[in-house]
Structure formats: structure tokens, C-alpha cells
Amino acid sequence: MLIRQARLRARLSQAQLSERSGKDRAQIARWERDVVTPSLETLRDVLQACGFDLDLQLVLYEPPDERDDARLREELARTPQERLRAMLEARRT
């Protein structure tokens, strides 16, 4: 997702990014579709070709909150129609 995001923000086509980065266009497409994952070094190269960089630093890991996860799972088990109706009902109460 990062590569696609960087490319779109740089307003480049996959062909233009291929030319700038020296990477194969089909490979860029595969990275963007998450079919394969580039190495960190390659990822930085491609992002830099788009004019961006990765600011890698350690941050504290926050495990998912169990109650939030339970609510999310419940929501995901609903259909879009049920989700909308539940939201409208929640607004009323």
C-alpha cells in the first residue's frame, strides 16, 4: 500500500515510476497488489524515487484492545445494511 500511496501522491504512473526507480513495471504492479513484498531496502529505493522516505523508528507496541476487537468482530459479522441500521439506531438513542 505504501508504494501505491507514494506513487499516487507523486502523480506518477507505474511506467514512470519504473523508469525513475529502475524497477520492472510488472514488479511494481505486483508490489502494489501485495502479491509479493519488496525488501525494506527496495521499498526505500522505490519510495525515494517517488520523493518520499521511510522514517523508521521504534515505537511502543500497543496490542489490540480485546473489547474493541470484540465490538469490531461483532460489527464485521453484520451486513452493510445491518451496520447502517445499527448506526442510525445508535444515533437515536
Place this chain on the structure above:
Amino acid sequence: MAADDRFDPYTLLATLERHLVAYVVIGALGRVLQGSGEITNGVDICPSTHPESMRRLGLALTDLNARRPNGKPVVLERDLVGRPLLELGTDAGELKIVPEPPGTRGYDDLRRRARHEPIGQGLRPQVASVDDHARMLSVLSRDEDRQPLRTVQRMIELGPEISRGLHRGIDI
């Protein structure tokens, strides 16, 4: 009646559909339809900027009695010029028009991964994908978007369950 009480997404979306407007639902309502569990008071859309679709959007806005924050009626071709988005009040609630959401190339970009989601009353609006919602939120980098972004990222991690939710049989 308070503005919040008027929120009727069915009327808003039905009006857009009736006029055959090409658009993708984005923002909080898009995330709600994907399963974020948020509460929202408005509909955000990314419309096609094709002239015919914009003409149809203009007709839909007239039907919805859309007006700008200053209460004046909206004139799309004038009011969208040089603005990243247009926030409107309508008889059915708030409507935000975002021709090119941050981090995207607009309608043609979003619609490729968007899906028509049945939401009842015979409506099947195109809704931006979870990945695209994450993309838009991460580019915005606003404080108020942190929690929605975290939720959407968790939805991506729980992907298979999202798919089950979206593919279940729907009562329309």
C-alpha cells in the same frame, strides 16, 4: 429540528442514485458500511468529475435543497473551483463532496476497488474499499483521524471476517 436529527442517508443516496450520479461513498459513512462501528451525521462522496455526472449531481443537489454553510444555494461549477471539498447542508442531512480525496486520484481511482454494497431500500451505493479508507486517513494525518485509522487498520488485519460480512445474503 436540529441539523443532526435530519440525517437520512437513504434519502440522500436514493436521490443521487435516481439521478444516476457516479460516485463512491467515502469518509465515516463509508467506514461504517465497511464495519467500523462509528457514528456519523453526514454522507461524504467522491463524485466522478465527468461533465455529465456533474450535471446530474447538480440536479440531485437541487432536489435535496442543498445549500452552502452560508445558506446560499450551491452552484457546483462555481463552488467547487479551487476547493478540495464542498460541505453542504441538505434536507436529508450533511453532504460532503470531495472530488479528489487526499492520497487518491479521485473517482476513477477509488471505484476500481469499491464495491456496490446493498444497504436496504433497493440501494447499492459504491463504497470505497477498506484499503482506500486507510490510505485516505493516513494521508490526512489529523488527530481526529487516529482512532478511525487504527480501527480501519485492525479491520484490514481481520480481513477474512470482513469478507464474510460483506458476502452474506442481504435482505433488500
